[in-house]
Each structure stands twice: as structure tokens, then as C-alpha cells.
Amino acid sequence: MILDRIVEATGIRVAREKQEKSPESVKAAASALPADTGFPFEAALRQQDFNFICEVKKASPSKGIIAEHFPYLDIAKEYELAGAAAISVLSEPDFFKGDKRYLQEIANTVKIPVLRKDFIIDEYQIYQAKVWGASAILLICACLDVPTLMKFRELADSLGLSSLVEAHDEHEVQMAIECGARIIGVNNRNLKDFTVDVQNSVRLRNLVQDDVIFVSESGLETPQDIQVLRDNNIGVALMGETFMRAPDKVEKLAYLYGPTYYTPKVKMCGIYDVKTIPAIVEAKPDYMGLVFAPSRRRVTVDQAKQLVDGLHKQYSYSLAITQDGIASAENNDFGIKTVGVFVNESIENLVSISGEVGLDVIQLHGDEDESFIKALKEQTDLEVWKAVQIRSAEDAQAWLDSGADMLLFDAYHGIERGGTGEVFDWSCLDGFERPFMLAGGIDSTNVARAIRTVRPYGIDISSGIETEGVKDEEKIKTFTKMVRRIAY
Numbered sequence: 194m195i196l197d198r199i200v201e202a203t204g205i206r207v208a209r210e211k212q213e214k215s216p217e218s219v220k221a222a223a224s225a226l227p228a229d230t231g232f233p234f235e236a237a238l239r240q241q242d243f244n245f246i247c248e249v250k251k252a253s254p255s256k257g258i259i260a261e262h263f264p265y266l267d268i269a270k271e272y273e274l275a276g277a278a279a280i281s282v283l284s285e286p287d288f289f290k291g292d293k294r295y296l297q298e299i300a301n302t303v304k305i306p307v308l309r310k311d312f313i314i315d316e317y318q319i320y321q322a323k324v325w326g327a328s329a330i331l332l333i334c335a336c337l338d339v340p341t342l343m344k345f346r347e348l349a350d351s352l353g354l355s356s357l358v359e360a361h362d363e364h365e366v367q368m369a370i371e372c373g374a375r376i377i378g379v380n381n382r383n384l385k386d387f388t389v390d391v392q393n394s395v396r397l398r399n400l401v402q403d404d405v406i407f408v409s410e411s412g413l414e415t416p417q418d419i420q421v422l423r424d425n426n427i428g429v430a431l432m433g434e435t436f437m438r439a440p441d442k443v444e445k446l447a448y449l450y451g452p453t454y455y456t457p458k459v460k461m462c463g464i465y466d467v468k469t470i471p472a473i474v475e476a477k478p479d480y481m482g483l484v485f486a487p488s489r490r491r492v493t494v495d496q497a498k499q500l501v502d503g504l505h506k507q508y509s510y511s512l513a514i515t516q517d518g519i520a521s522a523e524n525n526d527f528g529i530k531t532v533g534v535f536v537n538e539s540i541e542n543l544v545s546i547s548g549e550v551g552l553d554v555i556q557l558h559g560d561e562d563e564s565f566i567k568a569l570k571e572q573t574d575l576e577v578w579k580a581v582q583i584r585s586a587e588d589a590q591a592w593l594d595s596g597a598d599m600l601l602f603d604a605y606h607g608i609e610r611g612g613t614g615e616v617f618d619w620s621c622l623d624g625f626e627r628p629f630m631l632a633g634g635i636d637s638t639n640v641a642r643a644i645r646t647v648r649p650y651g652i653d654i655s656s657g658i659e660t661e662g663v664k665d666e667e668k669i670k671t672f673t674k675m676v677r678r679i680a681y
């Protein structure tokens with residue numbers, strides 16, 4: 194049987210690897226790494242109502258070579274861009290043509306968690322997984338007994354690694370439950386004869402309690418397959434071949450997720466150089482943000498006037514060359530609204546600066562309270578947005594009834610007020626019941642997940658369209674393209 198052959202080959206490989214690097218040294222290296230990881234693999238699989246683990250796999254015993262050309266890093270980057278929750282990387286060399294290098298390099302490159310997909314039969318491989326940068330390992334019930342599964346899971350736990358415990362039938366699901374698995378994957382492929390039946394995971398779903406993450410693995414191909422999983426209370430799909438064969442993985446994942454049925458507004462913030470204006474006009478975000486607060490992106494009133502003037506001229510020009518659109522610019526509809534970002538500025542200054550520059554929106558990014566917002570709104574007809582730095586769900590809830598026209602949620606930072614490029618825990622916004630802008634470390638690699646998970650009214654981006662602190666035309670383009678491809 195193929196599984197026996199793989200396990201046998203794995204035993205030989207592990208023995209050889211132990212000769213090359215002693216178990217003591219690998220254990221010491223793994224134990225020296227932080228164990229308080231917060232189990233990012235599990236967290237990622239709980240992030241959305243449906244999550245994908247996308248696999249980087251060159252070959253398999255059932256399909257032979259899947260990808261002759263195998264740019265594994267590009268594949269992983271594309272998965273991240275597409276909005277995968279996690280990436281599974283084959284490290285098994287003999288039957289799947291995997292390599293530890295793939296795992297190491299991918300884990301070093303992407304921000305999403307990586308699973309070591311291998312046939313784990315020895316503790317040594319768990320220490321290796323930790324050293325190589327994995328966030329999770331695979332434990333296969335068909336290869337291990339319950340005491341060993343439990344021992345391996347506990348060892349993984351102690352290193353801050355999650356264990357995806359894989360089963361194929363009722364008996365193996367019971368084994369997975371007995372060993373205390375927090376993530377159970379049901380393989381739709383029978384490892385004994387390679388037959389595939391997507392209904393297998395559906396059939397076994399009810400054996401597993403809801404607080405355990407349930408993953409359907411193998412043989413999934415279409416949005417209909419995914420819908421069947423959703424309809425049967427299955428929230429995660431692990432897919433390899435389908436993604437590996439998809440020429441465009443962003444498109445494939447969007448197709449499997451289905452339409453978002455809305456497009457978020459986009460605000461591109463921290464514009465301080467007129468050279469960036471053509472790229473902004475081409476990207477056509479809904480808002481362009483100018484920072485008047487202390488910041489490396491800070492603009493003076495004169496610079497702001499030039500930027501707004503430049504925006505309007507360039508916008509009119511872009512409409513003129515696309516013919517009759519000039520009329521709307523003449524009516525002062527410049528398509529892209531301007532937002533001034535202020536920190537603890539006086540009402541008098543807010544009113545005079547916004548009037549002088551011709552801003553459309555005032556964004557308060559400091560300690561302004563509700564009475565300040567009320568007083569400001571009495572002095573201006575402009576929209577007033579309130580930025581709130583989030584550490585907990587309570588931070589957001591405290592502003593639910595705010596009189597601000599829009600709330601904007603950003604990452605908390607002890608010193609800086611914003612534009613830090615840091616992401617906060619989006620689950621703090623679960624169930625928040627009014628429209629809001631999402632800010633804080635958004636970029637092309639996480640915007641797909643941001644839109645699908647958080648469904649904000651709008652996305653606010655600054656650092657994510659910069660390279661070494663300077664707004665980057667290519668990143669502006671890529672980001673804009675991503676939003677359009679994901680949200681429809």
C-alpha cells in the first residue's frame with residue numbers, strides 16, 4: 194500500500210537527517226524559539242466564515258507531476274495576495290517532490306501561517322518544522338496510534354505549533370477526537386486507493402463538535418463544492434491541485450468565494466508630493482488624505498492647496514481626454530474627495546484650514562471627544578470623521594453612538610497617532626453595527642482578507658502604498674487592481 198511505502202521512506206529519510214543534524218541540536222534550536230505564538234494557524238482558520246488553506250505542491254503519488262514549472266515562492270505570494278488564510282507546503286521529497294527549502298523560504302516570505310505537510314512519524318520532524326518556520330504540522334491518523342498522536346500534538350503545542358489531525362473515516366475521526374485535536378481535517382481522498390469522494394467530509398462532520406475546527410481536504414474544485422461544505426457547517430477547505438493548476442490564483446479564489454456584492458470605498462492617505470497626483474488620479478480612489486498632524490507625511494497649508502489644486506486640474510484633464518466628462522468637473526465634482534487628517538487641532542484652525550485648502554472631510558485622529566465633534570459640526574458643513582485606535586472590541590463599541598459622520602478604526606500605537614503600517618485584531622470589529630473605514634497596515638497582501646472578513650464601508654491605506662516612506666506608483670496600481678478584482 195502506498196501509505197506504507199511513504200512511511201517506510203520517511204523513516205529512512207529521518208534517520209539520515211538525524212545523522213546530518215543531531216536530534217539534540219534540532220531540539221535545542223526549536224526550543225530556543227518563542228513558544229508563545231498565539232497559534233496563528235488556528236486563529237487564521239477562524240477569521241472568516243469560510244477559509245482556504247492553499248497548497249504548494251509540485252507532485253503527488255496519485256497525479257504525478259502537477260507543476261513542471263514550480264516557482265514556489267511566487268505561488269505562495271499569489272496565494273497570500275488572493276486571500277488564503279494559510280499555506281500548506283509539502284516538504285516530503287520522495288513521493289511529493291517537496292523540500293524543506295520550500296517551507297523555509299515561504300514561511301520567511303509570507304505573513305500568513307504555513308503548515309508543514311509531511312508524514313510525521315518522529316518527534317524530530319516536529320522540532321524541524323518549528324525551526325523551519327512552520328506554524329502548524331500535519332498528523333495523520335492512518336500513520337500513528339492515539340498515544341503517539343497525543344504525544345506529538347502536545348509536543349507541537351509546547352512549541353506553539355498547531356496540529357491539523359487528519360482522518361479519513363469514523364474510526365480515525367474518533368482517534369483524532371481522543372488525542373485532543375483542536376483542528377480535524379477529513380481527507381476526501383482515501384490514502385489506500387486514492388479514490389475521492391467530497392461527501393466524505395460532509396458525512397463525518399457531525400462526529401466533531403463545533404468548537405473544533407473542521408477542515409475538508411482534497412478533491413474540491415468548484416464553487417458548488419464549497420457551497421456544499423458551507424451548507425454542512427464546514428468552514429475550511431484545504432485545496433492543492435485545483436489551485437496549483439489555476440493560472441490565476443487571485444481569480445480562482447475570488448471565483449470560489451463568490452461575489453462580495455459590494456465595493457468598499459478607498460482612501461489613499463498621506464499624499465504629500467505633487468508627483469504622486471497622476472498616479473492617484475489614475476487609480477481614482479474615493480478619497481485622498483492629507484496629513485496636517487505631526488508626521489513625516491505632514492503638509493503645510495500651502496502644500497495642501499497645491500496638492501488639491503493639482504488633483505483637481507489633473508482630474509479635469511483626465512476627464513477631458515476621456516471626452517465629455519469635463520462637464521462634471523466644471524460642476525465641482527472632482528470624483529476624488531479630499532480628507533484632512535488632524536490631531537488635537539483647535540476648532541478655529543480646523544475650520545479655517547479646511548476652508549482655505551478646500552477640503553471635503555475633516556478626519557480627527559487625536560483625543561477629540563464627542564462634545565468636540567458636536568461643537569465642530571456646529572461650525573462646519575463638512576463631513577467629520579473620527580479615528581479610533583483599537584486594542585479591544587470595547588474601544589470600538591464606545592463610539593457606536595458617536596455623532597461623527599464616519600468612524601475610522603486604526604491600530605493602537607503607544608506613541609504615533611497613525612500611519613504606522615500596523616494591523617490590529619479585526620475580530621474586535623465583529624458585529625459592529627454601523628459603517629466604518631478600516632485602516633492600519635492594509636496593503637495588497639491583506640486587502641482581500643480585509644474585505645471578505647471585515648466588510649468595511651471603506652479601506653484606508655497609507656504605508657501599504659509606500660516603499661521606503663515614499664508613495665509608490667506601482668503599489669498604488671497593484672492595490673487598486675486588487676480591490677477591483679476582489680470586490681464585485
Ligand SMILES: O=C(O)c1ccccc1N[C@@H]1O[C@H](COP(=O)(O)O)[C@@H](O)[C@H]1O
Nearest residue numbers: 488610611612613614632633634655656
Ligand atoms: O499618516 C500619518 O503619518 C498619520 C499621522 C497622524 C495621524 C494619522 C496618520 N495617518 C493615518 O493612518 C491611517 C493609515 O495608516 P497605515 O499607514 O495604512 O497603517 C490613515 O487613517 C491615515 O489617515
